[in-house]
Amino acid sequence: MYIVLDLKQVIIVRKDLKMGIGKTAAQVAHASILSCEKARSKNIDWFKEWFDFGQPKIILKVNSLEELEEINEKGYFHNLPTAIVRDAGLTQLDPGTATCVGIGPAPTQLINKITSGLKLL
Amino acid sequence: MYIVLDLKQVIIVRKDLKMGIGKTAAQVAHASILSCEKARSKNIDWFKEWFDFGQPKIILKVNSLEELEEINEKGYFHNLPTAIVRDAGLTQLDPGTATCVGIGPAPTQLINKITSGLKLL
Numbered sequence: 589m590y591i592v593l594d595l596k597q598v599i600i601v602r603k604d605l606k607m608g609i610g611k612t613a614a615q616v617a618h619a620s621i622l623s624c625e626k627a628r629s630k631n632i633d634w635f636k637e638w639f640d641f642g643q644p645k646i647i648l649k650v651n652s653l654e655e656l657e658e659i660n661e662k663g664y665f666h667n668l669p670t671a672i673v674r675d676a677g678l679t680q681l682d683p684g685t686a687t688c689v690g691i692g693p694a695p696t697q698l699i700n701k702i703t704s705g706l707k708l709l
Numbered sequence: 710m711y712i713v714l715d716l717k718q719v720i721i722v723r724k725d726l727k728m729g730i731g732k733t734a735a736q737v738a739h740a741s742i743l744s745c746e747k748a749r750s751k752n753i754d755w756f757k758e759w760f761d762f763g764q765p766k767i768i769l770k771v772n773s774l775e776e777l778e779e780i781n782e783k784g785y786f787h788n789l790p791t792a793i794v795r796d797a798g799l800t801q802l803d804p805g806t807a808t809c810v811g812i813g814p815a816p817t818q819l820i821n822k823i824t825s826g827l828k829l830l
Contacts, residue, residue, distance in 0.1 A: 599738065609730050610768040610830035613737035617720065617766055620738035621745060625760070639746070642797060645738055647731040676763060709731035 595638040596646060597623060597692040598703050600659050603649040605687060611680050612709075615673055615687040616647060622671035623690030630669050631694075638693030648706040656686055662702045663691045716759040717767060718744060718813040719824050721780050724770040726808060732801055733830075736794055736808040737768060743792035744811030751790050752815075759814030769827040777810055783823045784812045 599619045601612060627635040638644070650656050656672070663670030671690045677683030692699050720740045722733060748756040759765070771777050777793070784791030792811045798804025813820050 599734070601734070609733055612730055613720070613722070613734045613768050613830065614766045616734035617738045617741035618764060620742055621760075621764060624742060639742075643739060643742060645735045647734050647738075709734065 593634070593637055594696045595634055595641070595693050596644045596696050596699060597638065597690065597694075598646045598648060598699050599623075599688055599690045600648045600650055600656060600703065600706060601688045601709050602651070602653065602656050602686070603709070604651050605681065605685070607680060607687065615675065618673045619671060619688045619690030620645065622673065623669050623692060626669035626671055627693050630667075634669070634693050634695070643693075647709040648703055649709040650706065653686055656689055659691070659702060660689045663689065666698060666702060668692060668694045668698060668702070714755070714758055715817040716755055716762070716814050717765045717817050717820060718759065718811065718815075719767045719769060719820050720744075720809055720811045721769045721771055721777060721824065721827060722809045722830050723772070723774065723777050723807070724830070725772050725774075726802065726806065728801060728808065736796065739794045740792060740809045740811030741766065743794065744790050744813060747790035747792055748814050751788075755790070755814050755816070764814075768830040769824055770830040771827065774807055777807055780812070780823060781810045784810065787819060787823060789813060789815045789819060789823075
């Protein structure tokens with residue numbers, strides 16, 4: 589029996605930085621690309637299946653650096669494709685500011701263990 | 710002599726749809742991923758070099774479907790990695806609504822021929 593996995597990618601954004609819409613979108617795209625590259629190395633089947641089934645992405649928010657780093661650490665701890673974005677600081681933010689974290693593509697039930705308490709951006 | 714190419718990815722968003730910040734960010738990330746996959750197939754060196762040099766992304770805007778489709782056609786015409794995003798329509802938009810276009814990663818001077826007149830989102 590072949591079971592289609594329920595896969596998604598979640599991106600968690602720091603709301604406290606008050607980034608504009610274009611800046612936010614660029615940071616989320618950075619996280620998406622970086623976390624996809626991690627998935628390709630870690631579990632290419634997760635990436636391929638997610639890619640072929642519409643690449644679902646969920647954008648969530650946290651309100652501090654501490655919350656973001658905690659999510660990032662949990663992603664690594666659970667051995668999921670995880671990537672934190674640190675801004676180059678050319679516009680709006682100081683160099684090295686952590687703006688968002690991407691987790692997945694990975695099975696929804698594994699990601700939910702980490703992000704189920706968070707609200708949509 | 711080895712010349713480092715100046716590469717970027719540009720994502721063009723329809724401003725007339727009045728999408729929220731989370732929706733916009735998700736659509737931009739879709740475009741980024743899809744266009745990166747095109748670049749991997751078309752010119753893997755463009756992708757690799759762009760990835761290794763900070764993955765610069767520029768988010769621009771248009772005000773109509775017609776403008777977005779024109780950009781998309783120009784991307785294809787110039788044989789650049791190009792991807793249009795059509796929303797599944799589960800939230801906010803009608804199914805199949807074209808929301809944004811990704812072009813690149815590709816050399817900046819080639820992309821600028823298509824997008825130089827557009828403003829930042």
